[in-house]
Amino acid sequence: MKDTKTVFEYSVKGRRAVDAPARDVPARPLDELIPGGYLRKSPAQLPEISEVDAVRHYTGLSRRNHGVDSGFYPLGSCTMKYNPKINEDIAALSGFANVHPYQPEETVQGCLKLTCRMQEILAEITGMGAFTLQPAAGAHGEMTGLMIMKAFHENNGNSGRTKVIVPDSAHGTNPASAAVAGYDIVEVRSDERGNVDLESLKNVLGDDVAGLMLTNPNTLGLFDENILKISEMVHGAGGLLYYDGANLNAVMGICRPGDMGFDIVHLNLHKTFSTPHGGGGPGAGPVGVKKELGQFLPGPMAKQNGDRYYLEAPGPLSIGRVKSFYGNFGVIVKAFVYILTMGADGLKHASETAVLNANYLMHKLSGDFVIPYKRICMHEFVLSGEKQKENGVSTLDMAKRILDFGFHPPTIYFPTIVKESMMIEPTETESKETLDDFAGTMLQIAKEAAEEPEKVTGAPHNTVVARLDVTLAARKPKLKW
Amino acid sequence: MSRYIPQTDEQKIEMLRETGFSDISELFSEIPEDIKLKRKLGIPGPFSECELMGHLRQLAGNNISTDDHAFFLGAGAYDHYIPSVVKHMVSRSEFYTSYTPYQPEISQGMLQAIFEYQSMICELTAMDVSNASMYDGATALAEAARMACGAARKNTVLVSRTIHPEYRQTLRTYGRFCGFKIIEIDYAQGITDLDKLQDNITDDIAAVLIQSPNFFGAIEPLDEIKPIIGERKIMFIVCADPISLAILEPPGSFGADIAVGEGQPLGNPLSFGGPYLGYFAVKEEHLRKMPGRIVGQTVDSNGKRGFVLTIQAREQHIRRERATSNICSNQALNALAAAVYMSVMGKEGLKETAVSCAQNAQYACDKLVETGSFERVFSAPFFREFVVKSKKPVSELNKKLLENKIIGGLELEKYYPELENCWLLAVTEKRTKREIDLLSSVCEGRCGE
Ligand SMILES: Cc1ncc(COP(=O)(O)O)c(C=O)c1O
Numbered sequence: 001m002k003d004t005k006t007v008f009e010y011s012v013k014g015r016r017a018v019d020a021p022a023r024d025v026p027a028r029p030l031d032e033l034i035p036g037g038y039l040r041k042s043p044a045q046l047p048e049i050s051e052v053d054a055v056r057h058y059t060g061l062s063r064r065n066h067g068v069d070s071g072f073y074p075l076g077s078c079t080m081k082y083n084p085k086i087n088e089d090i091a092a093l094s095g096f097a098n099v100h101p102y103q104p105e106e107t108v109q110g111c112l113k114l115t116c117r118m119q120e121i122l123a124e125i126t127g128m129g130a131f132t133l134q135p136a137a138g139a140h141g142e143m144t145g146l147m148i149m150k151a152f153h154e155n156n157g158n159s160g161r162t163k164v165i166v167p168d169s170a171h172g173t174n175p176a177s178a179a180v181a182g183y184d185i186v187e188v189r190s191d192e193r194g195n196v197d198l199e200s201l202k203n204v205l206g207d208d209v210a211g212l213m214l215t216n217p218n219t220l221g222l223f224d225e226n227i228l229k230i231s232e233m234v235h236g237a238g239g240l241l242y243y244d245g246a247n248l249n250a251v252m253g254i255c256r257p258g259d260m261g262f263d264i265v266h267l268n269l270h271k272t273f274s275t276p277h278g279g280g281g282p283g284a285g286p287v288g289v290k291k292e293l294g295q296f297l298p299g300p301m302a303k304q305n306g307d308r309y310y311l312e313a314p315g316p317l318s319i320g321r322v323k324s325f326y327g328n329f330g331v332i333v334k335a336f337v338y339i340l341t342m343g344a345d346g347l348k349h350a351s352e353t354a355v356l357n358a359n360y361l362m363h364k365l366s367g368d369f370v371i372p373y374k375r376i377c378m379h380e381f382v383l384s385g386e387k388q389k390e391n392g393v394s395t396l397d398m399a400k401r402i403l404d405f406g407f408h409p410p411t412i413y414f415p416t417i418v419k420e421s422m423m424i425e426p427t428e429t430e431s432k433e434t435l436d437d438f439a440g441t442m443l444q445i446a447k448e449a450a451e452e453p454e455k456v457t458g459a460p461h462n463t464v465v466a467r468l469d470v471t472l473a474a475r476k477p478k479l480k481w
Numbered sequence: 482m483s484r485y486i487p488q489t490d491e492q493k494i495e496m497l498r499e500t501g502f503s504d505i506s507e508l509f510s511e512i513p514e515d516i517k518l519k520r521k522l523g524i525p526g527p528f529s530e531c532e533l534m535g536h537l538r539q540l541a542g543n544n545i546s547t548d549d550h551a552f553f554l555g556a557g558a559y560d561h562y563i564p565s566v567v568k569h570m571v572s573r574s575e576f577y578t579s580y581t582p583y584q585p586e587i588s589q590g591m592l593q594a595i596f597e598y599q600s601m602i603c604e605l606t607a608m609d610v611s612n613a614s615m616y617d618g619a620t621a622l623a624e625a626a627r628m629a630c631g632a633a634r635k636n637t638v639l640v641s642r643t644i645h646p647e648y649r650q651t652l653r654t655y656g657r658f659c660g661f662k663i664i665e666i667d668y669a670q671g672i673t674d675l676d677k678l679q680d681n682i683t684d685d686i687a688a689v690l691i692q693s694p695n696f697f698g699a700i701e702p703l704d705e706i707k708p709i710i711g712e713r714k715i716m717f718i719v720c721a722d723p724i725s726l727a728i729l730e731p732p733g734s735f736g737a738d739i740a741v742g743e744g745q746p747l748g749n750p751l752s753f754g755g756p757y758l759g760y761f762a763v764k765e766e767h768l769r770k771m772p773g774r775i776v777g778q779t780v781d782s783n784g785k786r787g788f789v790l791t792i793q794a795r796e797q798h799i800r801r802e803r804a805t806s807n808i809c810s811n812q813a814l815n816a817l818a819a820a821v822y823m824s825v826m827g828k829e830g831l832k833e834t835a836v837s838c839a840q841n842a843q844y845a846c847d848k849l850v851e852t853g854s855f856e857r858v859f860s861a862p863f864f865r866e867f868v869v870k871s872k873k874p875v876s877e878l879n880k881k882l883l884e885n886k887i888i889g890g891l892e893l894e895k896y897y898p899e900l901e902n903c904w905l906l907a908v909t910e911k912r913t914k915r916e917i918d919l920l921s922s923v924c925e926g927r928c929g930e
Pocket of ligand 1: 215
């Protein structure tokens with residue numbers, strides 16, 4: 001098979017896909033408007049293609065891409081649930097999609113009303129006092145939340161609180177975001193049940209600690225049963241508790257971070273609230289805080305006065321602004337539609353089913369794979385490929401073999417505290433039949449790993465390209481055409 | 482009950498039984514009783530599709546869109562025409578329902594599209610390497626400042642006051658917490674005051690940040706910045722509008738180390754401020770300090786061309802607190818829209834669009850000044866946006882325009898108190914002579930009084 005052409009390889013001089021815009025104002029030579037020295041000397045070599053070329057090219061590319069709509073996508077920690085189509089249609093309504101962020105307030109009452117409602121709804125779902133929708137993704141929310149934490153301590157005259165505690169099971173963005181917010185990072189161990197090790201926590205708590213970041217359920221897919229104790233310990237030491245909401249899909253309507261003792265929360269609307277992941281984004285990472293911390297939120301905030309909606313400028317204690325305008329509004333619209341589609345019972349039902357699906361799948365795989373924590377899992381679980389590794393088959397090999405069956409593999413090698421880890425999150429939108437199919441495939445791969453390992457180590461066999469050389473890519477970077 | 486959950490009640494019972502549970506509540510038995518929610522969440526819903534569509538259509542109907550009115554409002558978000566093909570291609574659900582291409586063998590589509598996006602951004606900016614996108618122009622600029630400070634182990638950046646006010650606010654937030662100081666350089670005649678820039682240049686400075694065309698729409702004399710920096714180890718960071726780069730000399734030609742900007746004008750709808758994308762491109766030597774995801778070309782085990790995420794040792798999932806940035810999810814689908822837009826606009830189309838913006842803006846400016854009610858505030862050449870000072874309060878003009886189905890410009894005084902009654906107007910290729918003439922006559926008071 002030939003390589004797929006790049007868009008540049010379609011290019012033919014003089015070909016075009018758009019007509020020149022109609023220009024009815026008197027035309028003047030460009031160098032009369034803009035001094036010649038500022039004008040571009042050699043043109044940007046963008047492709048010259050027809051509309052048909054463009055459509056064939058991008059349609060061709062889309063066919064070389066696996067999405068949730070193509071098949072099962074149990075990528076742990078990412079909540080790859082189905083992305084409802086009505087959400088897309090509503091976000092594309094001209095009254096949402098073609099509205100400028102600086103229009104007069106009276107011409108964007110619908111946008112502001114939706115923003116206000118969403119702030120309230122998210123506060124209710126998480127048990128928090130106030131929400132900002134400004135952060136663009138989970139990591140951006142973490143950064144925002146930690147800045148709020150810092151502003152809070154500084155306002156109390158505690159600028160000596162320079163450390164943030166992060167469990168060893170935490171997602172990479174947690175320590176990275178803490179670093180961006182100007183903190184030093186202290187790691188705590190997980191105990192043999194996968195919870196935060198309380199002894200280890202006790203040892204690092206002190207008056208130099210600003211707070212603890214926790215995902216609950218955590219990235220092992222386990223609910224930290226000691227959460228109230230943890231909260232008491234951290235608060236007792238004068239720290240705040242930060243909730244990474246990446247795993248909220250396990251507990252909607254069942255328990256709320258606010259009631260667990262968390263002071264600051266971010267959500268990933270692109271995970272829990274069904275907005276598409278877009279091949280890597282856009283997401284949205286709203287941040288909620290306890291009432292007392294509301295004054296530190298970034299601004300502006302949407303507010304309501306009777307039946308008028310308006311934007312309120314941030315007050316003196318606000319951390320300021322973390323991006324331009326008001327957040328990824330188009331994503332927020334989709335999440336809003338999803339929540340209204342589900343309602344309170346629907347969200348709870350989604351979490352219950354997500355947890356049921358994960359436990360069912362874990363049970364089916366527990367005979368052939370090592371399950372490092374023998375507990376009830378929440379919406380996802382982690383298994384280890386240690387047993388297969390003994391036979392020379394790595395988790396990476398198994399992931400590549402999964403590709404041959406039309407599934408997206410689970411998250412691999414995260415969390416790092418489990419050897420040869422594979423993190424599986426089926427979500428609630430998958431049927432029993434799909435789960436059975438996937439379990440069957442996993443068991444077959446386990447069998448292959450034992451009996452004909454080359455079949456697994458040589459995978460994938462059925463994809464549009466064979467296994468790609470990532471070492472070469474990094475050693476001899478070719479990063480543009 | 483919930484249309485996106487396929488499991489039937491019977492199946493759930495069967496699954497529970499097989500897994501060794503008798504009731505769904507047992508699955509939550511490890512959650513302490515004390516923190517369980519004993520009531521139903523107080524949120525609206527559930528609603529059927531039909532009800533929702535009706536309700537949300539009404540809400541959307543309470544907003545005025547670019548379909549209803551002629552927009553002369555820009556200030557960082559622009560009403561350009563988006564060819565239909567862009568929307569159709571980004572609506573391919575194999576693209577939009579996928580995630581970060583961690584498994585390249587089944588993600589070649591998105592990877593190649595991003596590789597092409599990076600290539601086209603490099604072409605436009607004349608830089609060596611582009612990443613796969615940042616959240617928006619403001620955060621791209623803030624990350625550029627962080628990167629410069631981190632790389633040079635210095636903590637002060639010089640920031641022109643002609644940079645978008647919200648970008649400067651974002652910079653201040655990042656600066657306060659990441660630990661870098663911002664010295665603002667005032668403007669003269671609508672462009673960065675180069676004397677003041679010169680006065681503030683010392684070896685302690687990590688970077689100089691300039692936007693061109695700047696917030697006032699004026700084109701900055703980028704050719705004069707590098708000579709001011711001289712041989713000092715100071716990064717030159719240029720924030721540039723991507724459409725303008727079809728006709729303006731690109732940042733790379735002026736010796737920029739980092740080029741960033743708001744990518745929204747490249748085929749992304751206004752969407753009340755987001756999602757947009759920040760583009761981020763650097764000189765080769767800065768590659769390993771760069772934030773964000775990068776796609777590179779490689780080969781598969783049969784020697785066939787393919788694409789993968791690469792130079793990942795910079796990133797949070799590997800480097801954790803020592804990563805160059807905390808960014809994980811980015812704005813990939815917006816970058817895809819930008820890629821499709823750039824490839825269909827093509828070499829000629831993008832240039833023509835840029836020329837139309839310049840022509841329309843010049844015509845509008847002349848037309849307003851001719852009325853005698855406005856004067857130009859700055860003499861610097863401009864691209865798509867310009868500033869005029871009005872005899873009447875700008876807020877009144879905007880109100881009157883609204884009655885005539887025109888969304889007027891930005892009241893600059895809100896951001897620059899010294900610019901009393903100054904008005905920032907953007908004129909894209911979408912605006913017609915009729916609309917511009919109407920703008921001018923309403924301002925003169927000839928209509929709609
Ligand atoms: C546990 C956890 N925290 C944080 C993040 C970061 O979220 P985002 O990619 O939206 O920035 C992720 C993303 O995968 C995650 O799984």
